[in-house]
Amino acid sequence: MRPIIAVMPAGEAELRLEAPAPARARGPGIVRPTLGWLADLPPVCIACRARIGSHGLLCGTCFHSIDFIAPPICARLGVPLPYDAGEGALSAAAIATPPVYDRARATARYSKTMRELIQSFKYRDRQEGLALFARWLRQADAELLEDADLIVPVPLYPGRLWWRRFNQSAMLAQALGRLTGVEVDCFVLRRVKRTSSQVGLSADQRRRNVAGAFQVDKARAGRIRGKRSW
Numbered sequence: 660m661r662p663i664i665a666v667m668p669a670g671e672a673e674l675r676l677e678a679p680a681p682a683r684a685r686g687p688g689i690v691r692p693t694l695g696w697l698a699d700l701p702p703v704c705i706a707c708r709a710r711i712g713s714h715g716l717l718c719g720t721c722f723h724s725i726d727f728i729a730p731p732i733c734a735r736l737g738v739p740l741p742y743d744a745g746e747g748a749l750s751a752a753a754i755a756t757p758p759v760y761d762r763a764r765a766t767a768r769y770s771k772t773m774r775e776l777i778q779s780f781k782y783r784d785r786q787e788g789l790a791l792f793a794r795w796l797r798q799a800d801a802e803l804l805e806d807a808d809l810i811v812p813v814p815l816y817p818g819r820l821w822w823r824r825f826n827q828s829a830m831l832a833q834a835l836g837r838l839t840g841v842e843v844d845c846f847v848l849r850r851v852k853r854t855s856s857q858v859g860l861s862a863d864q865r866r867r868n869v870a871g872a873f874q875v876d877k878a879r880a881g882r883i884r885g886k887r888s889w
Contacts, residue, residue, distance in 0.1 A: 724772045780827055789830060809887070810835060811847055812828035815850060847876055
């Protein structure tokens with residue numbers, strides 16, 4: 660059975676942060692900060708830092724600069740279509756080169772403000788937008804999530820996880836699971852090969868770069884067998 664796959668971060672700007680998780684130690688005498696201190700600071704836009712009315716949101720300017728993806732879209736790749744060709748319509752790319760997965764969805768184009776939000780979350784540990792991202796994902800991927808039995812985040816290679824200290828994919832999966840009630844398993848998929856950074860690579864180079872990098876954990880294979888995974 661082929662997996663159902665969705666792509667990272669459309670939607671709603673009005674969203675507050677969830678309760679912060681307890682602080683986690685990073686080393687002797689060092690405590691990982693949480694988001695609890697935000698309540699004592701003036702709320703600012705999570706992108707440009709302009710003053711706004713509530714924490715964990717975007718200002719109007721930044722929100723309107725995001726190019727959200729909305730129907731009509733390709734039923735397979737999730738990319739925008741020039742016109743509505745009816746339910747199940749496919750893009751030229753999906754017809755010419757069908758993907759190995761069933762369906763994919765994206766919240767927005769990877770440009771401008773969205774690029775900055777994703778990179779800040781992924782590389783700079785800026786987690787104040789996590790709840791907002793989860794809401795966007797729930798809206799963009801609603802039809803996939805209705806059919807999903809399990810949410811499986813993309814794992815990091817152990818060495819990279821140790822260096823980065825968190826996996827943004829797992830954090831998003833857990834936040835999305837809480838919103839939707841879909842079960843999440845962060846350990847059923849393992850990254851068994853260290854790969855080069857995907858930044859700057861073409862689509863074909865990215866595919867070759869991660870070929871053979873992931874395996875289903877044999878001890879947890881029963882958790883995914885016969886299930887529709889997101």
